[in-house]
Amino acid sequence: MLSRTIITDPGDPRLDDVRDLNHSDTRPDLPGGKGLVVAEGPLVVTRLLESRFPVRTIVGFKNKLDSFFEALDPTLQTQLEGVAIYEVTRDTLAEVAGFDMHRGLLATADRAEEPTxxxxxxxxxxxxxxxxxxxxxxxxxxxxxxxxxxxxxxxxxxxxxxxxxxxxxxxxxxxxxxxxxxxxxxxxxxxxxxxxxxxxxxxxxxxxxxxxxxxxxxxxxxxxxxxxxxxxxxxxxxxxxxxxxxxxxxxxxxxxxxxxxxxxxxxxxxxxxxxxxxxxx
Amino acid sequence: MLSRTIITDPGDPRLDDVRDLNHSDTRPDLPGGKGLVVAEGPLVVTRLLESRFPVRTIVGFKNKLDSFFEALDPTLQTQLEGVAIYEVTRDTLAEVAGFDMHRGLLATADRAEEPTxxxxxxxxxxxxxxxxxxxxxxxxxxxxxxxxxxxxxxxxxxxxxxxxxxxxxxxxxxxxxxxxxxxxxxxxxxxxxxxxxxxxxxxxxxxxxxxxxxxxxxxxxxxxxxxxxxxxxxxxxxxxxxxxxxxxxxxxxxxxxxxxxxxxxxxxxxxxxxxxxxxxx
Structure with missing residues (x-):
């Protein structure tokens, strides 16, 4: 069982990766002034884990995290090392992201260098x-x-x-x-x-x-x-x-x-x- | 020059055809409980005039109506007989339609019987x-x-x-x-x-x-x-x-x-x- 942290305070800075998602396409605090890579929903979050992009956080509702990790291919478990997993309620996530995220599961990753x-x-x-x-x-x-x-x-x-x-x-x-x-x-x-x-x-x-x-x-x-x-x-x-x-x-x-x-x-x-x-x- | 009526009061019932457009897909007052046909923007309004659907109203901002009628193919002039043309401001139209209609030109028509x-x-x-x-x-x-x-x-x-x-x-x-x-x-x-x-x-x-x-x-x-x-x-x-x-x-x-x-x-x-x-x- 992967360790998860339950966060209830929408102001918690550990949720900054998914804050104000409608206005996060430029992030002057990140390299190149660009935002993180954001994946929404189990299919795309899985593809993010399979990708070359270094995953930072996975955030979701309790039931969405449960079903996601239960269905996750075991070979992708190693991709979860060092990834922060935060469990939040629908209301908390809506307040942090800036809109109702009914899918209830998202992940962020750093940008990776492009191939030539x-x-x-x-x-x-x-x-x-x-x-x-x-x-x-x-x-x-x-x-x-x-x-x-x-x-x-x-x-x-x-x-x-x-x-x-x-x-x-x-x-x-x-x-x-x-x-x-x-x-x-x-x-x-x-x-x-x-x-x-x-x-x-x-x-x-x-x-x-x-x-x-x-x-x-x-x-x-x-x-x-x-x-x-x-x-x-x-x-x-x-x-x-x-x-x-x-x-x-x-x-x-x-x-x-x-x-x-x-x-x-x-x-x-x-x-x-x-x-x-x-x-x- | 086609005769136009300037309407400034958003409550004017003559604008009912374009009222609450986000919630007008079912209109119990109309045959079959369905809404009117609504065309937005000059290209689609032109196609509505060319169509089998009987046009009821054309509503638009002054400059949008000006340029639309100036560019309209003369052969479509006869289609305008009996059509009510209302000139409104952007604010009035936004209040009537329920959202900002930046295109500033729309038309409504009655549904026509389907071909077999x-x-x-x-x-x-x-x-x-x-x-x-x-x-x-x-x-x-x-x-x-x-x-x-x-x-x-x-x-x-x-x-x-x-x-x-x-x-x-x-x-x-x-x-x-x-x-x-x-x-x-x-x-x-x-x-x-x-x-x-x-x-x-x-x-x-x-x-x-x-x-x-x-x-x-x-x-x-x-x-x-x-x-x-x-x-x-x-x-x-x-x-x-x-x-x-x-x-x-x-x-x-x-x-x-x-x-x-x-x-x-x-x-x-x-x-x-x-x-x-x-x-x-």
Whole structure:
């Protein structure tokens, strides 16, 4: 039986990791001014324990902690060494977190150093490159879909939101904690150079665009060994600069007079086509 | 110049159509106890004017009404006959609607009688049949994706949420007002009979399932003239009863140890494959 501490005082500083969660995305007291990694619910907390991120605390209601530890894979027990486990009531947690956390179980971890771009590309066959994607929900869905459909890694270009933001972790169902990601260097020039390096590493660079003049996704992906799929923000899409640096512009056929698909949905279709294109090789 | 009435009193009964919008999904004063159709923002309000639903009121801030009517296609002017147009301030609208409506433009319409199942099937080649889909966001995304990818109609089986709920209209970007839909008869037995009728009408019935033993979507859809794609709720999926009534169970290939895709995303991939399967005929 793991040792737990019952905390009843919402002001207890040991609960600071989960304090004001709606306003904790920037934490000047932490390295880089960014918040901790926060996992909510048993599935995502389990994925946090399996991840490379060093877990700090697990906080939950009595019954939620009971069932979580009862169901936990014994091989993950060693991950719990040094982790503080706090039992709280629903009211106490609501006061600390700033809203009613009906799931009643969460965990925090320190951020870990990112792998390098070279490390995530090593052995990868399919990667996604995001440009200017600032929407947390879209990034979360992207990770969920990418993990589910055999994408090897996600690379972040200019102007993207923080992939370890709490909402991304939740929407991704914890896959952002598992699927490798790395940031391409941040300035425009270095980012362009990174794309060139992807090309040199043998990746066929494909821009996803609603442009009706682009090639059908099927043709753009047919017979390629390694593919890097570039995806831009919903609305503006990829910059012309980014698209020029790619080998081909690919579109999903759309009915006339309709709107382009949601970003994560478009990408999911491209992941499907990528998998399908390798099916009959 | 269209005649507008400026209303400053939030208690004015002429604004009742847009009162308490967060709690207006059931309106016992209206036929069937259901709320009005509510469109938000210029794009969706335009689609409401283009639709079969009889528009009652347009409500907006002065500048939003100005720009909306300035940009409105002249052919839609006749749709405005008999429509009440109310100009309100942001504060007044917030008090009436119950929250800050920053978009500043909305319209309401009466519900219109649904087309019959036979009417929506007439000439249709690709239809979706939903079972037990209670999530408004999923239904909204389904309409947006279906409209964008050439699906002809959506049919509602047992246990689905109201497609004309305000959130569905918004998430669908107004496509629920354009894409034909109809409800299959509601009891289990009649619903099964409806599926049999779809078969008799020449539709190849395809169940979408995460079951790894199902056929690859590519094989399930190859060479079919008319397809009805059955989609169940996220989590439970289609009932075994529904799946038994179909010709084939189809899956999207997933990486081991991952979660199934979001419902609307899975369906979008199936719409893509359906379109792709007809590309080389």
């Amino acid at each position: 771009v070279a490390e995530v590309l090593d052995g990868a066959k399919t990667v996604v490159v995001l440009e200017g994607v600032g929407d947390h929900e879209n990034i979360g869905s992207m990770f969920r879909n990418a993990a589910g459909m055999g994408v090897d890694a996600i690379l972040f270009g200019n102007g993207c939101a923080d992939p370890l933001y709490r909402r991304v972790v939740r929407v991704s169902m914890g896959h952002v904690l598992r699927l490798p990601f790395a940031h391409l260097e941040g300035t425009y020039t270095t980012w362009q150079r990174s794309l060139a390096e992807l090309s040199e590493a043998g990746f066929h660079l494909v821009s996803l665009t609603p442009d009706p003049a682009a090639e059908h996704l099927e043709d753009a992906l047919a017979g390629k060994d390694k593919v890097a799929l570039l995806v831009g923000a919903e609305g503006p899409g990829l910059t012309e600069h980014a698209m020029r640096a790619t080998d081909v512009r690919a579109r999903i056929p759309m009915a006339p007079g309709t709107d382009s698909l949601n970003l994560a949905t478009s990408a999911a279709i491209a992941f499907y086509e990528r998998d399908r294109s390798q099916r009959h090789l | 199942v036979a009417e929506v099937l007439d000439g249709a080649k690709t239809v979706v049949v939903l079972e037990g889909v209670g999530d408004h966001e999923n239904i909204g995304s389904m309409f947006r994706n279906a409209a964008g990818m050439g699906v002809d109609a959506i049919l509602f089986g047992n246990g689905c949420a109201d497609p004309l709920y305000r959130r569905v209209v918004r998430v669908s970007m107004g496509h629920v007002l354009r894409l034909p839909f109809a409800h299959l008869e509601g009891t289990y037995t009649t619903w099964q009979r409806s599926l049999a009728e779809l078969s008799e009408a020449g539709f190849h019935l395809v169940s979408l399932t995460p079951d790894p033993a199902a056929e690859h979507l590519e094989d399930a859809l190859a060479g079919k003239d008319k397809v009805a794609l059955l989609v169940g709720a996220e989590g439970p999926g289609l009932t075994e009863h529904a799946m038994r009534a179909t010709d084939v169970r189809a899956r999207i290939p997933m990486a081991p140890g991952t979660d199934s895709l979001n419902l609307a995303t899975s369906a979008a991939i199936a719409f893509y494959e359906r379109d792709r399967s007809q590309r080389h005929l």
